[in-house]
Structure formats: C-alpha cells, structure tokens
Amino acid sequence: MLWDSDSPAERKQYTDLVLAHFDPSLPVIDIGCGNGTYTRWLATLFPTVLGIDVSAGAVARATREARDIQNCSFTVLDATKADAGDLLLEQMGPANVFVRGVFHVLKPGKQAALAANLKTVVGKTGRVFLAETNFPGNSLDYLAGLGATSDHVPSQLQRALENLPRPGRFGARERRSVFSETDWRVIADGPVNIDVVPMNPAGQLQRVPGYFALMAGAHLPTAEPNLTHNHPPLH
Template identity: 45%
Template sequence: MSAPVRTGDTARLVARVAALSLHRPRHPDRRWDDFWRGVSQGSLTEPIIWDAAGAGHEETRNHLQTMADLMDTSLPVIDLGCGNGAISRQLADLFPSVLGVDVSPGAVAAAGSAHARIPGLSFRSLDATRPADAAGLAQEIGDANVFVRGVFHVLSRRRQAGLAASVEALLGAGGRIYLVETNVPGGALSYLRRLGATGDRIPGPLRQAISALPKPGHFGARQRSRVFPASRWTLVAEGSTFLTTVPMEPGGRPGSIPAYWAVLGRRPPGGFARP
C-alpha cells in the first residue's frame, strides 16, 4: 500500500472508529452491563470478540498449565472479570472451587445460567476495583488464587491501582495471581488493523466491540511493574503469549492478539514471597 493510500485509509478508519465510539455509555461500568444486557436480549448479535478460548483451546491449555505449575491448586481461585464464565468453567477442572466475579450483574446472570450445576463453580457480581468490597470477600473465603484475563488493559490508572489492591486482599498469605493482558505493539490502530479493520470496512465482532466496550490498551512488563511494585509484590514468572479472538468473518479462523502474562505473589512486610 503506497503512503498516500495508506494515509487516506487511516483517515477513513479513524473516522469510522470515532463514529462507532459515540455509542459507548460514558461510565465504564455501564458499558459492561449494557453490553451483557444487549447480548442476553439479542440486540448485540455479533460473536463476543474475546470469547474463543474454550475447552481444549491452545490458549486455555497454556493458562491451565502455567497455573498448575506455579500456583497452589489446593486453594480456590477467583476469576476477576469472568464475563459469561467460559474460562471460569475451565478453571473448575483444576481448582477445588471457582468463584467468577464480574462488575456486571448481566454477565453474572448469563454465567450462572450457562454453567449451572457445575460442582464448585459459582458467580457473583462485585466491583473488584473497590478494595473494600474485595476485603469483605477475602474474609469470607480465605486465601485464594486469582485469575485475570484482559481486564487491566481497559482500566484507568486509578482503577488499575484499585484492582491490584483488591487482588492483594484476596490472595492472603498463600495465593498468587495469574494475569494475561493484551499487549499489542503500536497504538489502537495497530490493534484494529491486526483484526482486519480498514478504512473501508470493520469486521462485525470488532465493530460491535468498538461501539459497546472500553478502548483496549497496553499491559506489559512496564505497566505490571507500575501496578504491582516490587516493594509489595514478588514476580514469580512472566512472558509473552497471545489472546484468541473469535473469527472476524463467518467461517474464518480465530484471531490472535499479542499479550503478556505474569504470575505474582504478595511480598510479606520485611520478607519475601515463597518461591
């Protein structure tokens, strides 16, 4: 693509994204509940863009293997930002109990309906960016592991700090967090182009996400070190991976988004987290 053509395509793509973004609710929590309500009521008909890492999928297998290697799997696990519970269901094959938590009551209702009667699996609506709410949950269930997929990268810095404080409360002395987050090189347009967006056309699942959900961002090692500072956290392991998206076209292949993963434990005051 020549430079003038590329510039023109970029301008058209920016205009399309801006027009779609006008439909987003302003409050971030409203976005999630409106989204899940739209999914359950049928007004949002495109596949959910991140909802591809189901049972047996390579991405899910990688998550479960890493957690089995680096976490105490005798502890329960909390899936923060569980959405419709698709990965929460897979975690139930590894951990004795799984609690899926989401800020959206609509998501929790959908998850409970889709995964009813799975032993050890339950769901609850809770804003995990509010540490006081998480502290109450921690008192209820005791030490736990935490799983987070694709949540930190859409939060403001203030809400990232709140979520990290909640995680700290939930882990207790023995739990660890496994996080995996979008980490696409370049800006937002690089993310969109990777999923097939052009100035002339944006694929349906991506178009739906732009109009309904928060803007994606980066969350790699630099952001992790800011949100989980070494004074309070021990980094157990980290690396590069990918997040799977649904096919952008009917009958197409799933998409793949560059991502970052890390496992961390709390650093006790004056001491070190266990290796």
C-alpha cells in the same frame, strides 16, 4: 463477545503454570469472568472457583451456562471498588486469582485499585495469574489487526467498541507501574498469545500479542519448593 474465544490453544498456555503455582487448597477467583468461559475451565482444575464481573447480565448468563457445574459460582462485583478485596476475603478467605483481559481496558487509577484489592485477597498464600493484550502498535494498528478497515468494522469488534472501554496494552512496563516491587514478587512473566473470536470470512484463528505474569505477595519467601521457576515464554 470479542474476547470469548473459548480457545483450547490459549488455555493450554496457562494450564501448567496455574497447576504448578496455585495452591489447590485455596479457592480460585476469576476476575472479570464475563460469561464464565474461563471460570468453567478453572473448575475442571480446582475444587472451588468463583467468577466475578461488574456486569449483572454477564453473571446471569455465566450462572445459566454453568448450572450443571457444582464447584463454580458467580457474583456481581466491581473488583476495583475500595472494599472489594475485603468483601472477597470475608467471603472466600485467601484465594488464588486468575485475570484475563481486564487490566488493559482500565485507566491507571482503576488498575491500581484492582491491584490493591488483589493484594488483600491473595494474602500470604495465594497467587495472581494475569494475561493481557500487549499489542505493540497504536490503536489504529490494533483495530486493523483485528480486521477493521476504513469502510468496514467486523460486527464483534463493533459491539466491543460500543460496550467496553477502548483497549490499551498491558505488558511488563505497565505491570511494574501497577504491581510495585514493594508489594509483589514476580514468579514468572513473558509473552503469550491472546486468542479472539475469528472475524475473518474463513473463521481462521486470530491472535493478539499478549503478556502474562504470575505473582505472589512480596512478603513471601523466595524459595518455593516443588514449584517451577523462571518459566520460559509461553507460545
């Protein structure tokens, strides 16, 4: 899978932020978990982690690959459905949420629906951490940056184009339109590197410019004792 890079360098960008701002007494929900690569990583940091994905095949694979990990589980769920937030809240209680590479493939209506469900899930104590691709060029530039040419498309990229919606960009502007200031407070945001499965003959690391945001419900107090504020851009 194109996005399943399992990159320690990318995870390292996120570790300090989630450890500093995710309340460890709350479960963590990995939205759009795919085969569970990041769910398994989160399970090394937090006591209880649930991965959800709309694909039954992805969840089945994730379950197999995490069969020896006791503190993570998986379930099939479309997180953009109207009742998904209520279902997760009933199952898990208030939770922290991790989202990597989901919003940039959703249309605006689905993005808004997912954000509304996340608001339900995090309640008064949870946090949302998201990381999304934010490529500055057009779609052709984006594909070329991933290795596509006029007469060749790498196999991993071809499979992604066949099975997923066309990727877009999701940066600060898009976040502001989806996560309103009325409902959300941004704790930290900025640039980040999204690593993809290498598609060059040498197997060299390939990165896509991205954007991260760490958010809480707007009803929460501004002060957060013992937590880091205004985190510098991730590199």
